Structure formats: structure tokens, C-alpha cells
Amino acid sequence: SAEIIRMLNSEFNEFATHPEIDLYSDEMVKEIESVNSWIYPTINNGVYRCGFAKSQSAYDTAIEELTESFDRIEDILSRQRYIAGD
Numbered sequence: 001s002a003e004i005i006r007m008l009n010s011e012f013n014e015f016a017t018h019p020e021i022d023l024y025s026d027e028m029v030k031e032i033e034s035v036n037s038w039i040y041p042t043i044n045n046g047v048y049r050c051g052f053a054k055s056q057s058a059y060d061t062a063i064e065e066l067t068e069s070f071d072r073i074e075d076i077l078s079r080q081r082y083i084a085g086d
Helices: 002-010 029-051 056-079
Strands: none
Touching: 002 029, 029 056
């Protein structure tokens, strides 16, 4: 999640081998937040929506969104090394 990335970005710098690495740099915030805006609801939460769907219709909607997001990620990663940034 975005919150975990923000926490890992600096909370453990005293133990890090390379504390200078910035996983949530100012120039990347907009792109990271943009990606998170669709990854969280369709993938992170989408898996739960599939597993706990109360109807076939709810499952069908969730699995379609999940599959489309996997396809979207595959497309992004076919062109660049990371989902957000390169």
C-alpha cells in the first residue's frame, strides 16, 4: 500500500544499507498516487471482492476489474521496469 511505501521510505533509515534511496520522492508522488488510485480498488481490494462476493454478479464485476488491472500492469511493465517510473 502507499502507506507502507511511505513508512518504509524513511522509518528504518538508521538500519538501512542505503538510506539515501527515496522510494517516495517529490517528483514521483503524483505518478505513484495516480497508480495507487486504481491499483488499490481493483487489485488489492479486488482480490477480497472476488473472494467474498455475495453474488455471481458481484464476483463477475470484481474479477473483470481485477483481470483488466493485471492486463494494465502487464502492459506498463512491458514498456518500463517499474509500475510508477522507470
